[in-house]
Amino acid sequence: MKKKLVYGILAGLLIMSFTSCVSTATSGLSQSKVKKALKEGNWGTPENSALLFTPNSAYNDFLQQNPKFGYKFYKTTTRTEAATVLIFTFVTGSVAFVEPLPVGSELKLFSSTTGSGNSSTTTYFGIAGVDVVLNKPGLFYYNPYDKEGANELKSLKVLYKYFKGSDSAWEHVIADRIEELKNAKK
Numbered sequence: 784m785k786k787k788l789v790y791g792i793l794a795g796l797l798i799m800s801f802t803s804c805v806s807t808a809t810s811g812l813s814q815s816k817v818k819k820a821l822k823e824g825n826w827g828t829p830e831n832s833a834l835l836f837t838p839n840s841a842y843n844d845f846l847q848q849n850p851k852f853g854y855k856f857y858k859t860t861t862r863t864e865a866a867t868v869l870i871f872t873f874v875t876g877s878v879a880f881v882e883p884l885p886v887g888s889e890l891k892l893f894s895s896t897t898g899s900g901n902s903s904t905t906t907y908f909g910i911a912g913v914d915v916v917l918n919k920p921g922l923f924y925y926n927p928y929d930k931e932g933a934n935e936l937k938s939l940k941v942l943y944k945y946f947k948g949s950d951s952a953w954e955h956v957i958a959d960r961i962e963e964l965k966n967a968k969k
Contacts, residue, residue: 811860812882814945820882821951829956832883833917835890836942837925838934840877844893846910852888857881862941878941883953886920889913922960936964 812820820826835845840861847855863877881890892914896905915925924935939961946954 811858812945817860817945818949821946821949821953826953827883827885828952829883829921830952831886831920833886833888833920833923834880834883834953835915835917835923835925836878836880836938838877838879838929838938839895839926840879841895841897842879842892843896843905845881845890845914846893847884847888848891848910848913849887849889852885856893857884857890860945862944864941876937876941878938880942880945884917886917888917890915890917921956936961936968939964 826832840863842859842861844859845857847853847857859879859881861877861879864875865872866875867873884890891910891912892908893910894905894907896903898904914927915923917923922939924932924938926932926934929935939957943954943957943961946957948954
């Protein structure tokens with residue numbers, strides 16, 4: 784009888800682990816709006832623009848401060864993917880990105896929101912200084928806490944979901960970078 788009970792419990796746990804829950808939290812533009820902007824030519828290309836992305840999905844707003852392009856706030860589009868197995872939740876990937884901006888754009892992180900349970904805290908960093916200058920066209924990985932780029936591949940995989948199927952130059956650049964990073968890890 785004890786063996787049947789133990790086997791029953793183990794079988795139940797095994798079934799629960801196979802039926803884990805996958806969740807996604809997003810804000811900003813939807814995948815369809817990104818594809819529409821690309822199709823209509825509202826965004827620059829990898830030849831003349833830079834697409835800033837970061838694994839930190841807490842980043843809300845960046846302020847573009849180069850007078851040549853005008854001062855403008857850009858809300859990030861964010862996506863965090865997580866899987867729950869039994870009672871444990873694991874973040875499998877996250878990204879925050881700003882629409883492609885002209886080379887030479889000077890960005891200041893303006894606000895970031897972090898949460899815990901039912902509460903959240905938004906930090907405003909102000910407008911003094913510049914955190915990043917988009918000095919070359921293409922993808923621009925931004926993470927001041929990850930100098931080695933350890934989270935770049937995970938972020939690119941999540942970012943790719945927004946561009947997949949658009950047949951845009953950005954889709955191909957992102958896919959190429961993913962392959963480059965995968966091959967570098969081998």
